[in-house]
Amino acid sequence: MIKFYVMEENIDINDNARSFLDKDELKEAFKSFEIASQKLSENYKNLEEEIKDLKENLNTVLESLPLGIIITDEKNGIKFINKFLTELMPEYNLVSYLNKDIEDFIKMFFSNSKTVDFIKPLYNPIEKIMKTGEGKYIHIFLYTKAVHGNNKKYSGRIFIFQNIEEIKKFKRLAELGEMSAKIAHEIRNPLGSIDLFASILQKELNDEGHKEIVSNIVSAVKNMNATITNILEFSKALNPSISRYNLREIINKSLIFASYLIKQKNIKIINGIDDDLIVEADENLLGQAFLNILINAAHAVPENGGLIRIISRFVEENAKDGEGNYVCIDFEDNGTGFSKDIIQNIFNPFFSTKKSGGTGLGLPIALNNVIIHGGYINAENSPEMDGAKISVFLPALA
Incomplete structure (x- = not known):
């Protein structure tokens, strides 16, 4: 009996030891899980911060572009309108178009235009007339581009509006500058002769009435010469010495x-x-x-x-x-x-x-x-x- 009792005690001790061993392993497993979970949480937090930074950087870029930008989702709902476009159309509250269908925007600001013209792929820009206020219209270039996710699934579209009024204006000014410079040179040559002869005549005349007339001619020539100088100054290329x-x-x-x-x-x-x-x-x-x-x-x-x-x-x-x-x-x-x-x-x-x-x-x-x-x-x-x-x-x- 005694021997049997001892053997039973030995069996119980071995079972208890195994039980304690299982608990230690479980503690280690939980500890490892907690460490892994903490690292995963930190990585997720870092990833969220990176995504937030990327979104902010993207938003900064979109807001600083000298172009109007609209971004829609897969259902053509407007999700983003940048600052440049709102400033281009100050008479309207464009923020009110957020979450509305792009079709509402097109109908409001583009007369006689079909939505299909805007949502089909445009490999080259198309010229449109856009309403910017009551009785106010501008010419724009319109670009559109479909956006697809990593799974190549359609996720929306980006619309780019470029105001070409400024481009046309600068082109006209460049042409006007070239023409003005040519005209100015043509006018300046005879002006020099008129100024010279008028000055000589002014000295030789004795009649005060005639002198005053010639004096007015000299003054007018100097004013015209100053105008020509301004035109040439405006037209010439500048090479600063800093x-x-x-x-x-x-x-x-x-x-x-x-x-x-x-x-x-x-x-x-x-x-x-x-x-x-x-x-x-x-x-x-x-x-x-x-x-x-x-x-x-x-x-x-x-x-x-x-x-x-x-x-x-x-x-x-x-x-x-x-x-x-x-x-x-x-x-x-x-x-x-x-x-x-x-x-x-x-x-x-x-x-x-x-x-x-x-x-x-x-x-x-x-x-x-x-x-x-x-x-x-x-x-x-x-x-x-x-x-x-x-x-x-x-x-x-x-």
């Missing part, structure tokens, strides 16, 4: 060139440009830009009470070419300011608000000269001065 200059010194030279008009109208100038502000520029081109802006302001302000204020500041701007640090030069005046129509056209060549004597090239030349420095110009009304404000943005030195 060096470092003190900005205040460039402004001061521009003020000297504009001094005759400033004194004639008794205009007060407030020059708030920092004394030690350095920029990289072509002194002549940038000086010409400042001079044209000053002349434009001087013509706008009243006589005996006109005020032009020039100040500088540093800004971080989300410019057309991306974010960056800029030196901003503000030219503010107490003139008549800008109407909405003027602001929209002020930098267009040959647009002028002057009844006579204006070429409409002063500010377009200024804009070209600033753009070639990697900058840009903004025009708005000045609430402080009750007049106009033109801001020149130039890349700041690192």
Whole structure:
């Protein structure tokens, strides 16, 4: 009995040992599972972050493109409309078209167009007329592309709208510039002769009445010559010679060139440009830009009470070419300011608000000269001065 009892005890001990062994293995298995689960959770979280970053990057790209973008799902429901398209059509709330059928958008903004024209594959762009407001239409190029997932299953479509009004306008301006330059050269040759003979005649005449007539001829010739110079300046290719200059010194030279008009109208100038502000520029081109802006302001302000204020500041701007640090030069005046129509056209060549004597090239030349420095110009009304404000943005030195 005793021997049997001992054997039974041995059997029980072995079973208990095996039971404890199974529990240890189970604990290890659970521990391994927890570690694997934690790693899987971390990987999933990282994957979600990567997907989020990719979506944000894609969204940034789509929002920054100078093209209208619409993306639809597999049922032709609108899922995305980018900022450029909404700004192109400010009179309409395009956000209200989200989740609606693309057909609703087409019927609203494209008269006499069939949906099938938009959803069929387009290997080349087609030209369409799109409504952008009440009585407002523009020409666009339309591109469409079907989107397929990894399983090659159709998942939607992307629509691209390119405003070709700007393309056509630049083409017309280029042609106009070439033609204007040729005409200007043809006119300048006889003008030189007229100016020479009129000046000689003015000296030889004794009759004051005749002298005044000839004086008017000389003055008119000089005005025409100045107009031709502006046309040639606008038409020619710019080759800047960049060096470092003190900005205040460039402004001061521009003020000297504009001094005759400033004194004639008794205009007060407030020059708030920092004394030690350095920029990289072509002194002549940038000086010409400042001079044209000053002349434009001087013509706008009243006589005996006109005020032009020039100040500088540093800004971080989300410019057309991306974010960056800029030196901003503000030219503010107490003139008549800008109407909405003027602001929209002020930098267009040959647009002028002057009844006579204006070429409409002063500010377009200024804009070209600033753009070639990697900058840009903004025009708005000045609430402080009750007049106009033109801001020149130039890349700041690192």
